Amino acid sequence: MIILLRKQASMEEKTQLLSLLSCFLESHPALEIVRIGHYETIAIDAAALDHMQATIIRNHGVVEDVVTVDTPYKLVSRAFYKESSCVVVGKDHDCQEVAIGDSSELAPVVIAGPCSVESRDQLLASAQSVKNAGAQMLRGGAFKPRTSPYQFQGLGIEGLKLLAEARQLTGLPVVTEVMEPAMVDVVAEYADMLQIGSRNMYNYPLLRAVGSHPLKRPVMLKRGLSATIDEWLLAAEYIVAAGNPNVVLCERGIRSYDSHTRNVLDVASVPVLKELTHLPVLIDPSHGTGFSRLVPVMARAGIAAGASGLMIEVHHNAAQALTDKNQALSPMQLQSIVEDTYAIHEVLNGVKQSALQIA
Numbered sequence: 497m498i499i500l501l502r503k504q505a506s507m508e509e510k511t512q513l514l515s516l517l518s519c520f521l522e523s524h525p526a527l528e529i530v531r532i533g534h535y536e537t538i539a540i541d542a543a544a545l546d547h548m549q550a551t552i553i554r555n556h557g558v559v560e561d562v563v564t565v566d567t568p569y570k571l572v573s574r575a576f577y578k579e580s581s582c583v584v585v586g587k588d589h590d591c592q593e594v595a596i597g598d599s600s601e602l603a604p605v606v607i608a609g610p611c612s613v614e615s616r617d618q619l620l621a622s623a624q625s626v627k628n629a630g631a632q633m634l635r636g637g638a639f640k641p642r643t644s645p646y647q648f649q650g651l652g653i654e655g656l657k658l659l660a661e662a663r664q665l666t667g668l669p670v671v672t673e674v675m676e677p678a679m680v681d682v683v684a685e686y687a688d689m690l691q692i693g694s695r696n697m698y699n700y701p702l703l704r705a706v707g708s709h710p711l712k713r714p715v716m717l718k719r720g721l722s723a724t725i726d727e728w729l730l731a732a733e734y735i736v737a738a739g740n741p742n743v744v745l746c747e748r749g750i751r752s753y754d755s756h757t758r759n760v761l762d763v764a765s766v767p768v769l770k771e772l773t774h775l776p777v778l779i780d781p782s783h784g785t786g787f788s789r790l791v792p793v794m795a796r797a798g799i800a801a802g803a804s805g806l807m808i809e810v811h812h813n814a815a816q817a818l819t820d821k822n823q824a825l826s827p828m829q830l831q832s833i834v835e836d837t838y839a840i841h842e843v844l845n846g847v848k849q850s851a852l853q854i855a
């Protein structure tokens with residue numbers, strides 16, 4: 497159940513409610529007050545309270561209302577919060593702010609950049625070219641989850657520093673992957689958005705760590721390689737319940753048996769997620785298909801299905817890319833995806849994107 501707190505509640509009253517709840521729920525993980533839209537909320541497992549405890553909570557002076565949500569995920573559920581959440585990226589660094597959300601006034605966001613940060617020259621050239629092509633955010637992996645331990649693993653902290661330099665050069669906020677709880681501090685210091693990769697969607701200590709981090713950096717949660725939509729939403733719930741409501745989902749395809757595509761991009765997950773959750777949803781047609789020739793058409797399909805944006809891998813010399821070279825697009829191909837994205841959004845919403853300026 498979700499406890500809604502009164503707007504006027506003082507810090508002292510809230511702390512008192514939290515300690516009462518932790519007495520009632522001995523084995524429950526740390527309880528957090530989370531802001532969802534206009535509400536301050538605390539989510540708990542209703543079954544863990546007996547009748548008397550539930551009545552005490554319901555009648556507590558700080559409690560405005562108690563809402564029962566029937567889905568296994570609570571705070572991310574649209575059954576609880578009917579509006580669509582908007583996640584703003586780039587607030588804490590000197591760069592442009594980018595709003596990701598599902599509203600006709602918001603342009604879809606195109607996030608682009610190389611799979612991996614490979615070198616200073618490569619990253620700065622890529623950053624400038626994706627900006628020129630119309631991307632609003634830069635991506636690039638500094639810590640790479642590779643299938644083989646003998647493959648390039650990323651530049652690590654050096655890569656984070658290069659991403660910060662690329663942000664300074666272009667004004668684009670950056671998103672990069674964090675793979676382990678111990679690295680959340682340093683990645684959050686340099687990045688504007690933390691990516692949880694597909695292989696880590698089930699890494700619950702990592703989900704808690706990005707959720708409880710004091711900077712509350714926006715999180716892009718990619719769908720697990722073989723995750724159901726409910727498992728994915730429960731992974732998002734871990735982050736939000738730990739205190740960070742700034743979560744964006746990213747559909748990147750699920751594992752199947754057919755090698756004609758790297759993964760099966762589940763475009764239908766977009767309208768399904770829009771029914772189930774208020775969180776924004778992005779499409780990653782690069783990992784979703786694995787082949788550059790398939791990326792533009794699936795990018796268009798994702799936007800047409802209602803995604804709030806795209807994540808696209810771009811390399812200025814794809815043949816030389818250290819990771820994921822088969823799916824990398826040129827900056828020119830990215831520019832045409834950006835143009836298509838605005839055109840489709842305009843058809844869907846009847847809104848002119850006068851904001852689009854291709855430098």
Ligand code: PEP
Nearest residue numbers: 637693694695718748783
């Ligand atoms: C990536 O975005 O570079 C990546 C590794 O993606 P995924 O976790 O979806 O495989």
Ligand code: MN
Nearest residue numbers: 611809819820
């Ligand atoms: Mn990649």
